[in-house]
Amino acid sequence: MFTLIKTQKYSAIVFAISFLFLTNFTLGQDQKETSAASPGHNQIVIKDFDFSPKTLTVKSGEKITWINRDDEPHTVVSVEKQFKKSTALDTDQEFTITAGAPGTYTYFCSVHPKMTGTIVVEKS
């Protein structure tokens, strides 16, 4: 009798923990999909000395975030000074700007000037 209760209690705890993990996992997935799909959130990943995507099209007023996934520091500098330049971004550091007037914005990394990218800003 005692053993049976104990086992049931144990099962209940195991069940509760699995449920929590499952819920967390599901929530995590949801959040990921939401942020990727939600309008106004545009991310450029810096990896292997490259900006990805190379060309990003956004609407005026939307935010653009660069994130450095390299071990090397990188910067984001507008060729025509259309937005303020970033500081040197360390690994996993982010830099965010708000897209201004419609147009084509080219930018580069001042540490590695061969790294270039383009942002096309469309009318919102």
Ligand SMILES: [Cu+2]
């Ligand atoms: Cu760089």
